[in-house]
Amino acid sequence: MTRPPAVPATTEQVGSTSDNATEPPEVAAPAVEAPPASRRQPEPAGRSAALPDAPPAAPRPVGARSRAKHRGPVASDAQLERRLEEMRTRVRGIEFAPGLPGASEGETARADVLDQLNDYLLPRVRNADTPLLIAVAGSTGAGKSTLVNSLVGEQVTTTGVRRPTTNSPVLACNPADVHWFSEAAFLPSLPRVRQEGLAMPGKDGMLVLAASECMPEGVALLDTPDVDSAVSAHHEFAAKFLDAADLWVFVTTSRRYADARVWEFLQVARDRDTSLAVVLSRVPRRGREQLTAHFGAMLAANGLGHAARFTIPETDQIAGGRFTANTADQIRSYLADVAGDLAKRDLVSRRTFVGVLDSFRTRVPELARQVEVQAEAARTLAAAAERAYSAGLADIDEATRNGSLLRGKVLARWQDVAASGELGRSLRVRGRRKAKPEGMGSRAQALEKAIRDAVEALVVSTAERAAEDAVERWGEIPGARELAESHGLTTLPEDLPRQARAAVAEWQRRVVGLIASDGVTKRSVARFVTYDEEAFALVLIIGLLGFGTSEVAVSGGDSAAPQRLLKAVFGAESLRNIGATARQDLHDRISALFEGEQRRFADALAAARIPGDDDAAQLHQATNNLEIAR
Known part of the structure; x- marks a missing residue:
């Protein structure tokens, strides 16, 4: 994924989905109206796009419907694996001369292709039973960590008023799946530490493995750093983990959803046809319908009208790093549907897998073009x-x-x-x-x-x-x-x-x-x-x-x-x-x-x-x- 440059930190006080935050000032409704219902793209079969005001589903752990492991995006294919290995060898052998034309663009393209080969495609071709990885990503202060804790059912990642809070990614999975995320199998260049006891932040650049019995086998949730963090290493990590995920849950706020950085990442998901759900958080009651309609119109205009959409209202009902009310139940229900139904899980992972392969039709030639430059x-x-x-x-x-x-x-x-x-x-x-x-x-x-x-x-x-x-x-x-x-x-x-x-x-x-x-x-x-x-x-x-x-x-x-x-x-x-x-x-x-x-x-x-x-x-x-x- 293209790693855009760091965005300067903002001093704007945003609303709270994290502990101890204050209420935000009122947000004026955007002037853009939602498109008529007849022009909206229909939701595909098998994808639960809950409406903002739909009644909440009964709380249940993500993936609780079934503990059976899915078979991954593709069956093991020796020829496909050989060709992916060949491509990795070719890409890894490319070196760009620093400073000369094409160097910066080429290095970025090379790293992106190599990361997806190493961290996503090859592991899933070699191991059909790889757990479904759901990455929760998005804007600074969007409440991703609070949402992850709420989806897991216990606090596995830290929350707070400091921005950015997540200084290292946290991956929550069942103890039986921890071995899938060891250095030998998952992001081998990234150091990691196992979380013991209460959720504690790791060091910058380190993956925290949080084993939780609340997580079903075969499903993992990843709390990523902010995509628009003022710390460049944070959004670079976010991009790296999104490259390795099967499903993106992209969280942005009513104040930041129109930011350019948000749409850079969402457009990557569109271009790769990544399985995607989007969450608009901290939505105030006043102007709620206009905000959600405008956000939906922007998604449709950017070719993302098919994405499952959810809202999280502005709330202070948070304790222990989790929502105390049924705030996240719609999202939990959607992920439980995906994770608990083998057919849906395979559909999600296959769609992302095929989308990444399809993207190589343009991404690798673009890398070749920088080589030619x-x-x-x-x-x-x-x-x-x-x-x-x-x-x-x-x-x-x-x-x-x-x-x-x-x-x-x-x-x-x-x-x-x-x-x-x-x-x-x-x-x-x-x-x-x-x-x-x-x-x-x-x-x-x-x-x-x-x-x-x-x-x-x-x-x-x-x-x-x-x-x-x-x-x-x-x-x-x-x-x-x-x-x-x-x-x-x-x-x-x-x-x-x-x-x-x-x-x-x-x-x-x-x-x-x-x-x-x-x-x-x-x-x-x-x-x-x-x-x-x-x-x-x-x-x-x-x-x-x-x-x-x-x-x-x-x-x-x-x-x-x-x-x-x-x-x-x-x-x-x-x-x-x-x-x-x-x-x-x-x-x-x-x-x-x-x-x-x-x-x-x-x-x-x-x-x-x-x-x-x-x-x-x-x-x-x-x-x-x-x-x-x-």
Whole structure:
């Protein structure tokens, strides 16, 4: 059941069906009139809808007509049980990433379906003789505890003027049925305590088991916390217990029956076709007919005109936590009819059971829809990171091609080398004596380092911009920026500059290797020229970085000779092959770095355990399988 948020406590003094309460102020009759009798929905056969002014039935314990156990909503069905188990496995395996779209709605839907599988459907499929559970629920101060005590015939739950009084649910049953409500069989996650002696409240969040000889075997009454309690845990407990009940007795007051919270719960009963009786309590004599007519009209307008309806007048005839007059006799008579007649008990429990199964046709697909919402969010986030780093890699490809790196320090180093003639001296035309090249001097080495520093800085700054872009795009989806921050995605890893430097250095060595291993060079150049491979590689890198397309201005005789010599020595086709291989190698190395950076975002999504489309498909399949089993 959907657990709505807590409703603020009201300071309004309400009338009394509990001990020691004062008389309320007079209630003005609502302006809405009841629909004509011809438009009211007829009561179904077998359901006793007592009128407010009907003569009271003789007092008798609930279910006193028969102590035989009913057979439950369905006979044990192995295939249905397997399909329900399959659905529980699928639902239990779903996890939602907190904060992301669909998380809150999905967690609520998941908990509701799982609770009804664990607490209602599976126990009744496995055990056909499960006691009929009647949950008394409703508004704050409606007198539910007083009504429960009156129906049982002794005080099993506490009453009082404090609101809310019921700080823990109380379940009254025959001592022979207590084992049905142990931790192993009923709401296993909820701690419980057995009541000894006089009725005493338990602790918040604890179920009190009140064994009473006044209760017949096979029937249990549950006093639940208020559905509109200011304490959120109270109405969450109320919802949990209503999910596990066969019959709801919903109690509201003449002051609160129009509250939105009341109708949220009643509409859940309608949507699930839950067996339902409604009680309007604390009805003053003045305006009584108008109040009850208006309440009946609201029930009919909300599709609940079939529900059994009762009223409890405003009264102070209460002692020992129970009504002293015949105030609750009509309700007791109705429940005795249901609980004491096996056919009626089976009809009530079967109706609720089938209604819950029917509701899964929409509730489980709705859960699947929230799974799909999260899966779509995950795809969007992954795509945002992928686009950010793909754009960054494209920027680097362009920057290493258009000559933009051949400025500043790199340009100064190149001009220094060109003016000194170092590169020219590293190339020697072979004469009669074979001379070894001098190798690169200090100026050429400084140029090599300047190029490495420039490419490294470009990689690091682009990676930083890509991360910022990805986080900014994540910020467009609720909860995603917090996910990014929690996984440190807003800052770069400390070792990224070292990785970038190592990658660029490896690339420079790779270019030297390409120069040395080119077969065409060995065949065509070795007979005429002795050359330094590192010097040739440096010239080639300068060309790859956009020499000739940039604003680099080189002056001096030997400055252009290495560039001319590259083409003359290697040949145009060979030079293109070497250049293409070198450029692709740089792209691949930077791409590998960026893939590692992008993987941080993928790892954050994986750690969030966001459900996927496969999970949604399995939920739909489980729903179809359940329909077939029915």
